Amino acid sequence: MNFKNILIPKNKYxxxxxxxxxxxxDDVSAAVAANNIMLKKRGLSEIESLDTxxxxxxxxxxxxxxxxxxxxxxxxxxxxxxxxxxxxRMLSRSSSLFPGAIDCLRRxxxxxxxxxxxxxxxxxxxxxxxxxxxxxxxxSEILGLExxxxxxxxxxxxxxxxxxxxxxSLVIGDTENDVKTAKILxxxxxxxxxxxxSANSLLKHGYPVVECFSQLL
Numbered sequence: 715m716n717f718k719n720i721l722i723p724k725n726k727y728x729x730x731x732x733x734x735x736x737x738x739x740d741d742v743s744a745a746v747a748a749n750n751i752m753l754k755k756r757g758l759s760e761i762e763s764l765d766t767x768x769x770x771x772x773x774x775x776x777x778x779x780x781x782x783x784x785x786x787x788x789x790x791x792x793x794x795x796x797x798x799x800x801x802x803r804m805l806s807r808s809s810s811l812f813p814g815a816i817d818c819l820r821r822x823x824x825x826x827x828x829x830x831x832x833x834x835x836x837x838x839x840x841x842x843x844x845x846x847x848x849x850x851x852x853x854s855e856i857l858g859l860e861x862x863x864x865x866x867x868x869x870x871x872x873x874x875x876x877x878x879x880x881x882x883s884l885v886i887g888d889t890e891n892d893v894k895t896a897k898i899l900x901x902x903x904x905x906x907x908x909x910x911x912s913a914n915s916l917l918k919h920g921y922p923v924v925e926c927f928s929q930l931l
Contacts, residue, residue, distance in 0.1 A: 736909025
């Protein structure tokens with residue numbers, strides 16, 4: 715696949731809306747490892763590779779867990795999601811930013827664009843990660859979920875839109891959730907592969923896809 719550089723004009727956007735997990739943070743290995751701990755505890759087959767993960771990841775979380783073999787008639791999905799969150803919190807401590815992420819944040823800052831994080835991650839974990847990575851000061855707002863139960867950003871996106879009706883935004887993310895965010899906001903979107911979805915999965919949405927942050931610089 716040939717991925718093209720994307721020029722982001724200086725005065726076009728008032729806000730850059732970043733996803734975090736799989737976009738700025740290279741945490742897909744931690745996410746898979748958290749799932750594998752849970753699968754092993756239940757005597758289910760573990761996810762053997764990223765390719766295997768990508769084949770089942772592009773679907774609602776309820777269906778994702780059912781595909782992996784969880785019996786959600788016997789287990790409460792909310793408890794399953796909370797369990798995953800605890801393992802992920804522990805395992806993601808060693809996750810780092812993707813190469814070039816800070817360069818992008820600095821470039822947009824120099825352009826005078828407001829940058830926010832709008833994530834389906836649990837907000838306390840999100841804030842801790844941004845702080846420990848030393849990038850929290852780049853963002854004027856940090857928007858996350860109260861719990862991992864929904865893994866859906868619709869409500870926080872709609873709330874932000876109601877508070878910022880005149881914003882001209884660009885969403886940068888790595889999943890269909892970010893596509894949904896852009897559609898709610900009626901704004902532009904750039905998708906980055908290498909996170910929680912495959913390049914082929916992202917290309918089907920019809921938005922520009924980049925392979926690395928150097929293509930945005």
